[in-house]
Amino acid sequence: MSKAKERKAKLQADLIDAAEARIASHGLVNLRARDLANDVGCSLGSIYNVFDDIHMLILHANMRTLVRIDKVMTDAAGGVEDKPLDGLVGLACAYFDFADSHTKPWRALFDHAFPENHDLPDWIYQGQVQLLQHIEQPLQQLLPDAQPEDVHLIARTLFSAVHGIVELSLDDRTVGLPKETVPDQLKLLVCACLEGYEK
Amino acid sequence: MSKAKERKAKLQADLIDAAEARIASHGLVNLRARDLANDVGCSLGSIYNVFDDIHMLILHANMRTLVRIDKVMTDAAGGVEDKPLDGLVGLACAYFDFADSHTKPWRALFDHAFPENHDLPDWIYQGQVQLLQHIEQPLQQLLPDAQPEDVHLIARTLFSAVHGIVELSLDDRTVGLPKETVPDQLKLLVCACLEGYEK
DNA sequence: AACAAAATTGAACGGCGTTCATTATTTTCT
């Protein structure tokens, strides 16, 4: 790689680092292009030499979070491959734990209002699909007679349901569950659902 | 009421109407104080004579939406008081129908980033609590042995789960369910859950 | 060293919510 490309890549990485740090400490709402330029020691305009706009930069920071969640779910699924129901409950709780302990980056993932006309780059979509696969695996074990297409749908249903519970419980402005009750309720929901689905 | 108070109330109502209309047509993201002033034929500054800030105005518009959802859920719960499971499924589907057919106002309800320092007025909170009561009623019938406190928690769990499914399915940027599959999946989830809970 | 190409810069732009000195209106008092 040429020197020029290397410096460009370095600046991109530094900016993503800075964005990640600022999102973690002050939240996506308080992210400012000028602050990021200060953080990495470049000019305001330089940001727009290496990113189309601030949204693309945010997307890269969010991708880091998506990868972290994937790691957390990979860990949660490990060691219980023979107990798929425990696996699903563990995944749900791991998702909540992450959201609870990294609320600001996690919220940034869903709060980010990407411009309406553009569409998301594929690597963000793929990052989300990868999360679903952690669910599909134990689910297929629990429902051996189900069509893969149905497993696909139920995985999305379960993820969305768990996500909703986590989201509203971490949101002060909505009547979600009290945080302390979330793990229990997640376990209840997942177990109850699967008893029903198995029939 | 004095003439002065009347005119103030009229301007407030007009602004809420305008905000509602603009949210419905262009979405919360494209709401502009200057546009609202034009819509109702007042000056920009007048908005701030009758509302603390734009967020309070949005909150009033959102309250209208909350009341509409309450109406929809009241209708859905009517006529099936003797079949509580059907009632719960109907409530879930009614919530999805509303969100699907009034996506922009419905999104505004959850996308609105209220300033962090202030806290929500109580009437918004009460509006949300009222929605939950539609769920608690059939739920208590289905789980006659459950403590009211547990029914309370499970109602929030179910609402959050359904909300999550609806939210992600209507969001182009996330891997939610395809819209056509949502009613089926909602029914599956609610029925499966309650079979599990009943045991 | 001289030149061309490319990257960097930050002042300036347009748009936003909000403010406040000024103006216009309504109410009160004689």
Add this chain to the structure above:
DNA sequence: AGAAAATAATGAACGCCGTTCAATTTTGTT
């Protein structure tokens, strides 16, 4: 009814935002 006081309405101006682009500096080539 008219003058004075209180109240409401106004919109230019402010500070902050993301973004742009002409001018400048740095890098690469001959």
